[in-house]
Amino acid sequence: MSPRQLINITVASITFILLTSCRQSKVDGVIIGNALYENQDYATNKRLCDIINRTLDKDQQALIELTEFSCGGAAGCYDLGYVLTQIINRLGEKEFIKLINGLTEKQKNEINELIIVGLEYGDNDYDGKMDGTTISATFPELEQALTKKNGS
Secondary structure, three states: OOHHHHHHHHHHHHHHHHHHHOOOOEEOOEEOOHHHHHOOOHHHHHHHHHHHHHHHOOOHHHHHHHHHOOOOOOHHHHHHHHHHHHHHHHHOHHHHHHHHOOOOHHHHHHHHHHHHHHHHHOOOOOOOOOOOOOHHHHOHHHHHHHHOOOOO
């Protein structure tokens, strides 16, 4: 093997290691669950981290992107719901209601579905166990805002 080939292999190996090992499983205190995190490449993880940060900054477009983010189905989507419930807890129910103001019924329904699984399967109280709670028990005002028909 020539020195040039050895250098190319070394650079490629280092680049691969850096790109696959620099993913984040936590963003500003928001935990990205294992099923969602482990199935992401570096670019996808970076995009999700950016969306989470922008949603925490009350960017409505980022919230829409979060609800449309490809979670891979099943447990990955539960983890995405958990990300969303953590964001709601951080922002507070009233601030989150302001954030969803003006969204379409379809967008609100997607948010509602993510919250439902995030509360049921997430660990929002950080006690090491799935919470198994409901949106009506945890976020009653938000549930009402999400299920209220536009124009009524």
